Amino acid sequence: xxxxxxxxxxxxxxxxxxxxxxxxxxxxxxxxxxxxxxxxxxxxxxxxxxxxxxxxxxxxxxxxxxxxxxxxxxxxxxxxxxxxxxxxxxxxxxxxxxxxxxxxxxxxxxxxxxxxxxxxxxxxxxxxxxxxxxxxxxxxxxxxxxxxxxxxxxxxxxxxxxxxxxxxxxxxxxxxxxxxxxxxxxxxxxxxxxxxxxxxxxxxxxxxxxxxxxxxxxxxxxxxxxxxxxxxxxxxxxxxxxxxxxxxxxxxxxxxxxxxxxxxxxxxxxxx
Amino acid sequence: xxxxxxxxxxxxxxxxxxxxxxxxxxxxxxxxxxxxxxxxxxxxxxxxxxxxxxxxxxxxxxxxxxxxxxxxxxxxxxxxxxxxxxxxxxxxxxxxxxxxxxxxxxxxxxxxxxxxxxxxxxxxxxxxxxxxxxxxxxxxxxxxxxxxxxxxxxxxxxxxxxxxxxxxxxxxxxxxxxxxxxxxxxxxxxxxxxxxxxxxxxxxxxxxxxxxxxxxxxxxxxxxxx
Amino acid sequence: xxxxxxxxxxxxxxxxxxxxxxxxxxxxxxxxxxxxxxxxxxxxxxxxxxxxxxxxxxxxxxxxxxxxxxxxxxxxxxxxxxxxxxxxxxxxxxxxxxxxxxxxxxxxxxxxxxxxxxxxxxxxxxxxxxxxxxxxxxxxxxxxxxxxxxxxxxxxxxxxxxxxxxxxxxxxxxxxxxxxxxxxxxxxxxxxxxxxxxxxxxxxxxxxxxxxxxxxxxxxxxxxxxxxxxxxxxxxxxxxxxxx
Numbered sequence: 001x002x003x004x005x006x007x008x009x010x011x012x013x014x015x016x017x018x019x020x021x022x023x024x025x026x027x028x029x030x031x032x033x034x035x036x037x038x039x040x041x042x043x044x045x046x047x048x049x050x051x052x053x054x055x056x057x058x059x060x061x062x063x064x065x066x067x068x069x070x071x072x073x074x075x076x077x078x079x080x081x082x083x084x085x086x087x088x089x090x091x092x093x094x095x096x097x098x099x100x101x102x103x104x105x106x107x108x109x110x111x112x113x114x115x116x117x118x119x120x121x122x123x124x125x126x127x128x129x130x131x132x133x134x135x136x137x138x139x140x141x142x143x144x145x146x147x148x149x150x151x152x153x154x155x156x157x158x159x160x161x162x163x164x165x166x167x168x169x170x171x172x173x174x175x176x177x178x179x180x181x182x183x184x185x186x187x188x189x190x191x192x193x194x195x196x197x198x199x200x201x202x203x204x205x206x207x208x209x210x211x212x213x214x215x216x217x218x219x220x221x222x223x224x225x226x227x228x229x230x231x232x233x234x235x236x237x238x239x240x241x242x243x244x245x246x247x248x249x250x251x252x253x254x255x256x257x258x259x260x261x262x263x264x265x266x267x268x269x270x271x272x
Numbered sequence: 273x274x275x276x277x278x279x280x281x282x283x284x285x286x287x288x289x290x291x292x293x294x295x296x297x298x299x300x301x302x303x304x305x306x307x308x309x310x311x312x313x314x315x316x317x318x319x320x321x322x323x324x325x326x327x328x329x330x331x332x333x334x335x336x337x338x339x340x341x342x343x344x345x346x347x348x349x350x351x352x353x354x355x356x357x358x359x360x361x362x363x364x365x366x367x368x369x370x371x372x373x374x375x376x377x378x379x380x381x382x383x384x385x386x387x388x389x390x391x392x393x394x395x396x397x398x399x400x401x402x403x404x405x406x407x408x409x410x411x412x413x414x415x416x417x418x419x420x421x422x423x424x425x426x427x428x429x430x431x432x433x434x435x436x437x438x439x440x441x442x443x444x445x446x447x448x449x450x451x452x453x454x455x456x457x458x459x460x461x462x463x464x465x466x467x468x469x470x471x472x473x474x475x476x477x478x479x480x481x482x483x484x485x486x487x488x489x490x491x492x493x494x495x496x497x498x
Numbered sequence: 499x500x501x502x503x504x505x506x507x508x509x510x511x512x513x514x515x516x517x518x519x520x521x522x523x524x525x526x527x528x529x530x531x532x533x534x535x536x537x538x539x540x541x542x543x544x545x546x547x548x549x550x551x552x553x554x555x556x557x558x559x560x561x562x563x564x565x566x567x568x569x570x571x572x573x574x575x576x577x578x579x580x581x582x583x584x585x586x587x588x589x590x591x592x593x594x595x596x597x598x599x600x601x602x603x604x605x606x607x608x609x610x611x612x613x614x615x616x617x618x619x620x621x622x623x624x625x626x627x628x629x630x631x632x633x634x635x636x637x638x639x640x641x642x643x644x645x646x647x648x649x650x651x652x653x654x655x656x657x658x659x660x661x662x663x664x665x666x667x668x669x670x671x672x673x674x675x676x677x678x679x680x681x682x683x684x685x686x687x688x689x690x691x692x693x694x695x696x697x698x699x700x701x702x703x704x705x706x707x708x709x710x711x712x713x714x715x716x717x718x719x720x721x722x723x724x725x726x727x728x729x730x731x732x733x734x735x736x737x738x739x740x741x742x
Contacts, residue, residue, distance in 0.1 A: 009384040014416050023462050025416070043629050045547065046582040056535045060628065062582020085590055088576065089553025089624040091536045096576055096624075139581040139590070141626070143551065144535050279737040281729060282610075282647055283655035283692035296652065298612075305692065307612060307652040309736055324736045326650020327538065327557065355557035355619045396617065423650070480736060 012200075012215040019203040025211060026055075031252055033195070033207035033260065036155060038267040040163045048164025048186065050267070052156040055209050056146035058090075061138055061156035063164045065186065067127060067176045068135030078125020079135040082111035084142070084153050091145040105236065110140065110153045110194070113223035113232040117192035120161060124187050128171050136161070136186065147213035150221045150234075154194040155264065162188055162268040191264050192231065193257040194223040197249050199237070204245060206256055220246070222253035226261065230254070276314050280306035286319055294320035324480075328354045328422040328452035330400040334391045335409075337417065337450035338402065340383050345372045348381055350389065350402055353419065353452040358389065358402035365404065386412040386456065388448055412448070415458030418469055420476035422453035427479040428472060435475065435485065442492035443468040467492060508677060509666035516676050522716065524660060524672040524723060529641060529731035531648045537624075539649020541731065543641035546674055547631035550638050552645040556621035565620075571613035572620045575604035577638055579627040599635050600625075606639050606659070606688040606698035612652040621651055632675035633661045636686050639698060640724050644731050655690040657697055658724040662687060662717035664703060669712045671720045678702075683709075687717030691725040 015025055024030065034055040043049035048063035068079050084107035088094045099107070114120070125134035138157045142149055168182035198208035198216040208216055218237030225231050230250060235241065241249070280286060284306045286297065293299045296308040297319050306312060310323040330336070330352065338350035338358050350358035362370045365380050381387065388409045394400035404410050420428060428449060429436050440447055445459035445468040455472055459465035471488050478484050506516045513521055525546030534540035537553035560566035577600040581588050603625070611621060623645065625638045636659035643657040663673040664683035678684050683705050688698025696718065705713055 010386050010412065010415065010417060014414075018462055021462065025466075027466055043549065043582055045585075045629050045631070049582065058534075060580075062580060062628075064582050064587040066587060083581070083590065087553075087578075087624065087626055088622070089534060089537050089540070089551070089555075089626065092538075092555050092558070137581065137587050139587075141580055143626075146535065279733070281656065281732045282653035283690070285692065298654065300693075305654070307654060308650060309647050309732055323650055325539070325648060355559065355616060357559075396615075480738070 011211055015212060015215050016201050019200060019205070024205060026209060030203065031206045031256060033151070033256060034209065036260065036263055038155065038159050038263065040159060040267055040271050047166060048160045050156050050159035050163065052152050052159065054146075054148060054152040054155070054207065056144055057142075057148060057152045057210075058144040059140055059142045059149065059152045059156045061140040061153070061160040063160045063186075064137045064139070065164065065166045066135055066137075067132055067169050070126075070130060070133040075130030076123065076126060078122040078133040080115060080120045080122055080125075080138075081135070082114055082138045082140070082157055083107050084110055084140040084149075086142045086145075086149075090142045094145075105234075106149055106153065107140075109150055109221055109232070109234045110157060112234075113154050113192050113194045113221075114138070114157060114161070116231040117190050117223065117225040119158070119188050119190050119192050119225075121187055121189055127169050127176060132169075132171065132176050134166065134169070136164075136166075146210040147208050148196050150196045151194050151207060154192070154223070155260070158192060159264055159267050161186060162191065162264065163271045190226040191261050192223050192225050193260050193264065194221050194232075195253040195256045195260070196221040197252060199239060199241060199245070204249065204252075206252060220249050222249060224254050224257040228254050228258070276312075278312045279310075280312045280321055281309050282307050286312045286321070287314055290317075292318040294318045296321035296323055324423050325421060326423060328352070330354055330356060330358075330391045330394045331451070332391050332394055334451040335449075336389055336391060336402075336452040337412070337448065337454035337456055338387050338389045338452075339417075340381050340385045340387070342383055343377045343381070345377065348377060350387070352389075352400070352402070353422070353450075353454050354400075356394075356399050358391075359399045360389070360402045360404065364402075381411060386417060388412060388450070388456075412456055415446070415448075415456040416465065416469065418455045418457060418472050420453050420455060420472060422451065424476050424479045425449060425451055425453060427484070428455070428475045430485075435488070438485075438489060439468055439471045439492065443471070447472070506676070508680060509668055509670075513668075515665070515670065517674060519672075521668055521670045524720060525674065527724065527727050529644055529727050531644050531731040531735040537645075537649075539645045539647070539651070541641040541644035541648060543637050543644075545633060545637035545640075546672075547629060548627070548634055548637045549629040550634065550641055551626045551628060552638065552641045553624045553626075554622065554642075554645045554649040554651065555624075556649065556651065557616040557619035558622070560618065560620040566618045569614070569617055571616035571618070573604055573608055573611055573613060573623070574620055575600045575607065575623045575625065575642070577603055577625045577627070577635070579630060579634075583627045583630045599638075602698060602700065603635060603639050603642065606657055607642060607646070609695060609697050610643070610653045610655050610657050610690055611646060612654060615652055621646070630675075632673055632678045633686070635698075636660050636688070639688050640728060644728050647732055648735070655693045656725060656728055657688050657690055658721040658728055659686065659688040659698060660717060660720035660724050661685060662713045662720060664705060664709060664713065669709060669716050671716050683713065685713050685717055687714065687721055689718050689721035691722055
């Protein structure tokens with residue numbers, strides 16, 4: 001995700017040589033993601049939060065739930081927004097200032113993966129139609145970078161939303177008022193899981209680490225829901241995939257997504 | 273003759289008296305004060321602190337692993353993992369008869385290449401001058417690059433090379449250690465390569481642990497799975 | 499998640515503050531040196547309910563080149579709060595408050611960092627407030643100092659910080675969020691404990707001449723307590739398992 005430092009030709013050659021033998025530089029199988037560590041409630045004062053470690057990539061998502069004005073023509077739906085920021089302390093090449101295209105893409109892909117799965121039912125988030133709705137904001141920050149921010153950020157946001165608690169508001173004399181002591185779990189309908197695959201030469205690897213990410217020619221991120229349907233997809237990078245490869249990636253994302261969904265479920269159950 | 277050793281952090285008073293302040297200490301009045309996290313050493317007439325962290329600061333004659341950042345028609349700019357970039361003049365590779373018109377730098381070293389090099393000259397007012405004209409230096413054709421903290425390099429080498437030799441013998445890997453914390457490992461087998469990488473990273477993580485050598489040996493002796 | 503009631507009594511008849519502390523008692527402080535893989539140095543601090551992460555890069559090349567200084571290195575500090583760190587979600591763009599605090603922290607660290615050793619380079623300090631609860635700038639400064647030491651940046655001294663203040667006409671140590679909002683004065687103090695110099699000092703509120711003297715003194719003494727925890731953090735990472 002961070003802009004490429006000088007291409008380490010030696011590294012790429014080594015990675016390709018190993019891939020030719022069906023091996024990866026850290027000993028994983030080609031379709032094996034790294035260990036995912038999920039810490040729920042990392043930020044107790046937020047409505048929900050989760051810290052996710054994927055290898056040495058570390059991201060943190062905090063969910064804030066607060067009353068808001070509805071969008072102009074959508075008065076019967078609440079607001080769901082997902083943002084992502086690459087913190088300058090995560091990698092020496094990250095610059096401060098307004099987000100560049102790669103980070104904007106990251107944020108929008110993660111947002112779409114969750115939004116298109118309908119994980120957060122925004123029709124349940126209305127206080128008073130056309131006047132006041134509940135806004136659910138999932139803000140993700142990347143703390144340490146070691147490849148595959150798409151999946152790490154997605155898991156952090158999903159885990160945070162799954163374990164978020166929302167207060168209750170009503171209208172009293174035309175003013176939005178908090179109802180004390182009426183907190184409940186944020187209603188969610190499904191567990192979206194994104195799986196990112198990178199293409200290095202003719203090989204496809206699941207969850208590329210930092211070195212593999214630098215050596216990749218192209219990538220695709222596919223998000224599936226709890227029913228095993230594909231609900232979002234993004235191809236990136238400057239090379240292309242064949243039709244067969246794309247179909248294969250779809251199948252891999254369903255299979256690997258299912259395994260990872262169990263981890264997210266376990267994190268959710270750990271809290272209940 | 274080292275008098276006393278103490279763990280210090282910046283601001284700690286190491287001693288007072290007529291000592292000459294050397295690396296990572298400063299003299300304030302009569303007090304010798306540490307300016308880095310490390311181990312202080314008091315000699316007969318001087319005091320210094322061996323830092324336990326920090327970037328690589330080039331020293332003349334250091335062997336370093338460097339990466340080619342870019343080049344002009346007259347020289348290469350090398351990343352030596354320091355706050356300073358290395359300067360490698362074309363004459364060092366092409367010889368005295370180098371001509372900017374006839375000789376193409378990219379034919380010998382191009383952007384992204386790794387080289388084993390030596391620091392030929394350095395003072396802080398200018399970027400360090402680097403050479404690759406000795407027999408054990410030059411372009412590195414194979415292997416992976418591992419970055420460790422430069423302050424851990426002595427631990428990775430070990431007493432009289434004992435640690436690195438143990439790793440090389442157990443894995444059949446060839447390891448070149450740069451004083452700048454960059455290490456190149458090459459090996460015929462992927463298992464040996466991975467094991468050597470893990471061993472080196474272990475030393476980097478646990479350099480302060482007393483029985484590190486035993487822990488590394490134990491890891492190396494374990495038969496690899498699959 | 500229920501917060502403390504802001505209309506609560508700030509100091510009761512037994513000299514106990516709204517969160518149960520005595521007037522000279524700081525909140526629980528924990529500092530960890532290191533933890534980030536890519537930063538040259540890092541530190542994480544929990545100061546009461548404040549959670550702050552600091553990453554340091556440098557000395558490193560300055561871009562754009564015209565910002566570099568031929569005689570000395572430069573120090574750059576960015577204090578930034580995450581949207582989820584405060585009660586009402588904060589927009590990601592830097593606020594005027596964050597910009598001012600960045601500058602104040604930079605100037606609190608500059609006397610300690612030996613930038614003259616690295617001409618033409620920069621040392622970057624990135625402060626990320628993950629959860630805020632009053633006194634973030636002091637916690638941030640204390641963690642930044644540890645992160646700089648962790649990065650091996652040469653320093654003349656550490657810089658420790660804490661806020662003293664006044665509630666119910668009484669000088670207190672370590673002002674929390676409620677005390678900052680509803681109290682009478684808030685005074686962040688940053689101090690170099692060995693060189694004995696105050697490098698950060700601000701005041702919000704009204705103090706008599708006597709109160710002012712007491713407030714600064716209490717703040718400086720509080721900084722010494724924070725310094726012990728900074729020492730512990732570096733000890734644990736670098737000297738801990740070796741023993742002596």
